[in-house]
Amino acid sequence: MLTLRLIREEKDRVIKQLRVKNFEAEELIEKIIELDNKRKDYQFNKDNLQSQLNDISKEIGILYAQKKKDEAEQAKGKTVGIKEELQKFEDLLSSVEKEMDSIIVLLPNIPHESVPAGKTAEDNEIVKEGGKMPDLTVKKPHWDLIKEYDIIDFELGTKITGAGFPVYKGKGAKLQRALINFFLDQAEKAGYTEIQPPLLVNEDSGFGTGQLPDKEGQMYHITLDNFYLIPTAEVPVTNIYRNVILEEKDFPIKNVAYSACFRREAGSWGAHVRGLNRLHQFDKVEIVQIAKPENSYAVLEEMKNHIESLLIKLNLPYRILKLCGGDISFTSALTFDFEVFSAAQERWLEVSSVSNFEDFQANRLKLRYRPENEKKTRLAHSLNGSALALPRIMAALLENNQTEKGIVVPEVLRHFTGFDIITK
């Protein structure tokens, strides 16, 4: 949620920058400013009336204490008109606030200056490519490999739950666990604190990170208790800081969490979603940082480097994209996507997305900090990134590392797996 102050004070810049996201904001912003003016006016009137009323109440209290009962009764009469008037302004205020709340959440975060214009994923800017393309003598897609080596079973998942809930077996399960351990250990070495969050969250948390109210259909909802299954650990981990005022000494705040993630993916089933490419339940290691505004872009860079280092260590061919205005998410100011090349599918697969939300989430979360020697609090910046999402890494590893003898386990994972090749 954009801050009112920004909307008021830098209206033109907001409108201009939102056009990069292909969002025409002028009308909404005019409406917001109009509502805000009304709001101030109503509150001013309300506060004044309340103040008068409070004064009379105090007088009555004193009169009673002095046993001047008649005068006290008389004073009560004076409150009637004021109370009616007060009620009127209270009603006006709450209706204008309600309308304001419903409109202000419609505005997306303004993109960073460096975000390129563009409509679709085609317009994303490739900022870096790395790693070496594998030279394969056999070239089977992972959905064939997992059957051949009996390591992941989709049919079994369908039997137990439904489509998109695969069962990992034997060395497949072990490889998955090795990846999780590797990612967590790497994050720990980079100074992140490991968190094991709840996998179900309440409505307030869903609102805090921006999943609710609009993306409701993307989450599994447990209606009986009104909980939502998390689509990413970002939700519970960032919500740790909901309604929090941080002190200077609390920084840097670096958290990492492994969790299962649940996504309904309603309506997004189609081409290119075979095998592990898109699932309803998958594992992910997520890094989350809370930063001071002046540091947040340096922090984003640091997170980006961390993610890149994982791909290098796994020896996967990768590229880094800066998302264009049309592809960047509603809440993000600047996002980099990481893709790995999956050699048998001959496709780039998105395995990570790292974003700076600036104060957009923080404003909803009421996540603030107190700068040194300042009385006033300020909104902090929040950032997160996948480090990394498991299934597509798994898909790329299986495809890129296949040989006639079996699937070769990357060097860095071997002490977690205890084996160096997956054979039939």
Place this chain on the structure above:
RNA sequence: GGAGAGAUGGCCGAGUCGGUCGAAGGCGCACGCCUGGAAAGUGUGUAGGCGGCGUGAAACCGUCUCGUGGGUUCGAAUCCCACUCUCUCCGCCA
């Protein structure tokens, strides 16, 4: 799931039959005095939101906030209702 108790500032804790209560007292913290330095002692300060308020900040003023939401009343931390959460006991259980 059943029965009971409770929720007050960073923490502990008081708050009388509703009346100048944003809230005593203590601890902690910050700054100062004292000291050669420290401890002890001592003084001062110590919530957040919104509005007045304008280019930022401070000060000041108003208003709201004692788990959350509503109600009664001229006036609610205090009374009433609903909800949430915590604790204790019982039951169940990895």
